[in-house]
Amino acid sequence: MGGSKPWPQVSVGNKDHTSAAVVIIGAGISGMCMAIDLIRRNKCHNFVILEKSSGVGGTWHDNKYPGCCCDVSSHLYSYSFEQNPDWSRVYPGQEEILDYLIHVAEKYKLYKYIRFNTSVEEARWDDNELKWKTDVKVSGDKDSEFNDCYTITSDFLISAVGQLNQPAYPKIPGLDDFHGRVMHSARWDWSYDLSGKKIAIIGNGATAAQLLPELTKTASAITLYQRTPNWVMPRLDAPVPSLLRSAYRYLPPLLWRARALQMDFREDFYSAVTDSDSVIANQIRGWCGDAMRAAFPDQPEVWAKLTPEYAPGCKRVIISDDYFPALAAPNCTLETSPIRRITPTGVSVEGGTEQEFDLVVLATGFQTIEFLSPIKITGANGRGLADIWEESGGATALYGTTVPSLPNFGLFYGPNTNLGHNSIVLMIEAQSRYLSTLISNVLDARTSGKPLALQPKASRVAVFNAEIQERLGKSSFADERCSSWYKNAEGRITNNWAGTVVEYQEVLSKVDWGDFEAVEKGGKGSGVVLGGKKETKLGRVREETVVGNTALVVAGIVAVTAAVGAVVLERRRGGRKW
Template identity: 60%
Template sequence: MGGDVPWPQVPVGNKDHTEAAVVIIGAGISGMCTAIDLIKRNNCRNFIILEKSGGLGGTWRDNKYPGCCCDVWSHLYSYSFEQNPDWTREYPGQEEILQYLMGVAQKYELYRYVRFNTAVESAKWDDAEKKWKTTVSVQGVKDAEFGSTYTITSDFLVSAVGQLNVPRLPDIPGVDDFRGKIMHSARWDWSYDLRGKKVAIIGNGATAAQIIPEIAKEVSHLTIHQRTPNWVIPRLDSPIPQWKRSVYKYLPFVRWRKRADMMDFREGFHAAVFDNASATAQFLEVQSKDHLHAQLPDRPDLWEKLQPKYSIGCKRVIISDDYFPVFLRDNVRLETGKIDKITANGIVTEGQEEDYDLIVLATGFRTVEFMHPIDITGSAGRTLSSIWKEGGQALYGVTVESLPNFGMLYGPNTNLGHNSIILMIETQSKYINTLIKEVIDARRNGGSLAIQPNPTKVQQYNDEIQSELEKSSFADPNCNSWYKVKESGKITNNWSRTVVDYQKLLSNVDWLDYDLSGTSADKVAKQKRTHIGRVVEESRVSYQTMGLTALSLAAVGVGVALRHTGRLRLR
């Protein structure tokens, strides 16, 4: 099939259906980025992407509820190497993001590498072979007829399942007793007709704030069950006119500059979510309060219920222009009492039962478990559940102790509260691909290599990160969030510094951070450090400098034109 093409360049075919150089779990933004880097940076096509759903897109395929959109500007929410000049709005909607991702997948021919409807059940490292054995189950009915389960052997394993993957059901008695319609926001049933229905929504976070304004216009009645209020700031979304889109397309430096400005602005938010006493935090708190009072004038009763009493940034800040006005509608009621239980007919709140046709669960995801429910077993039979018994942690959020030749994207302590996660994902992909290169090279040369982070280094790094996070707004005891372990309060999800700090941290692979084994271990260790570099997207030139440069170039152009005109006259 591959002719004389070297092994890593030959795509997996029928005969080697259960063998690959690299297995990637997940076909969302992270998995796609890793695959593209495998092709571009490592000239490797001997990989498989395993996707449990029927299409790519990850969270942007799973979450298709009414009003679903991104809270990061569209021009910043894209790969740096595949910027989209044709976004139709300043903030992209779910369908447009999914369309963008599908276009990228088509450009890089990623579909040929993806096995859809294929769920990973377990992955086990073989110490003797120095390979991963990943067992999958086939979800598609027809595909399962060829074989409902099988195991893939690979030299490297990448987790690209993300943090917003498995829906979390609320810990409320009686959830299974409800006889009406019940659905989680990440499993929205568009075949269900909302018109004229009496609906309750449990949750009031970022997802609920997008759903509520949309369904309030359709239903006969909507009760919003709020546990804790959220900080809400203006969104200021607007369509992008065609003339602007043409500028972004034909003058790419303008698009790059806009993206840089957006990155700079969002990086500035870091101070707000990390230091509640900062000027940025105080500004955002004032902005949020003014937003609340302006959109709900003369309603101190609602102000009291909707005004948070914790540091801004402790929970995800909501960016919305249409959330607060919903509470002025006659068919909407805000309920802040504790839910006692769910019955066959409805919800009991502080002893009072109310019947509903539909209950929407906007209760988020099982975030702190990361790779749940996949059963991972590493070197010497150590399970991931035992490694992470006190909460997830990883070296630079990418590699995990006792898991050789393994990398993860959007792992522990790499989530952001202030900027685009894609900026982090691209950095992680480049770092992981640098590790993969050494493993592939070793095998290509007939040798072997196992790379796993030194446990002492992992602990030192995480102690440092946790020490920083303990001083952040994320650690505010006055709120709970999906950023931390409920029992211990350990912040397992968020990064403590800026995106640029993270990019610089991962711009090199320091081989002293790793325990290396195999026949190629000494060769890799001698390198000491491999430089990767980073994509510099923040502004490096001020507008003043740009303006002076433009004027200088214009002056030179005018001078040249005048000299040329003078010569013509002399002739």
């Protein structure tokens, strides 16, 4: 297929349906970024994206609950190479973010690479062929009539499933016996009429803070079951005026500056979630106290229930303008007693009576520390990923992207790459640039007839993770007074990055080939640095402000001149009439 085109440039077709250069698991922000980089940087089209859902968007396709939105400003929560001047709000809602991601998929023509309703069951590294074998299951009724399961062979395997894809269901006695309706926030049923219902919300994190204000508008009564309180700071959300959106559209440097200022603010916020004694951490305490007392004036008993004892950042800081007002609504009740069990008709707490409900909402988050669960990954010499991580005391990876004994394998949003202060998209783009460089070397080797398998050296991964755990141990994330989805059962912080985004981007601004070794047939690592190379410099996207206002004005003049010139040229050609 593909005529005279080189092998990597040929898209996967009917004849090679079960063979690809690269397999990407997931069509969310990470998977789409990887695909775009393969096309733009590597000129590679020989890849497939496997998506278990029916559409692109990842977590923004799956999470559709009332009030679902992002806690990072819209201009920063988007690709640097595909900035959007038309966000309607400072903080976008789920539907608008999904529309943006659909637009990206359409613009970069990604749909032809995606196989929807296709979930990955297992992936195995073949020590002799030096390839991955990925078993998939087809869930779409019509598609499954052709073949409901098959195996894809690939040179490289990319996990872009992220940390927020498998709902976490609480282990509460009696939950399965409830006679009313039970819904997890990540599996919302919009056909269910909420009007006049009695609703229990279990959980009080970011999801509950978004749900509660919406549900109080229609429910007859709501009880929020809180295990531990959260720090809450103002969102300061607002519509983006149409005039400003027009300015962003026709004067791109203004949009770049808006994004850069958001980047600066978010990076400054780093100390708030890592240093409990920082000025901004204390400011969060003040903001939270002010908002709480405004919603609950002269109610110190409520203040005590809503004020955390742990440092800001130990759990994710909630950003909301309407959480406390919703909690103070006449039809809302805060319950802090531990849940004893779910009964067929409601919820019973310790030392209290049962409350009856029509609907129980589980705002209990995701299975975060398992990462690729429930996919079974087996690497070189039959070593399973679960075993590799069990031996190291929890999920670990070199820069959160590659794992020992998993040759030609890459991770997005992997161990220790989550953020508590900035946009995860900034991390994803750095990871994509880094992984596309590894893939490029593997594909070049195959093109020359010399198969190449790369894996990070176990010793290098151990050193990196020791360094990062030492830093994390001194941060607010490690505060023993709270538990969070950042930590595993042993208290090891497996999810969060220890530094700023700029630090991470600098780390991934080059590939140090001394971090890797080639894997020979039979699964044995050679310890050899790739072809004698020392490093490949990649650079990074500089999101922070790097130019002054004068340079910005000059850039704006150039942009306006170019726009006017384009209009004049179009008129001369007899094109669009303005």
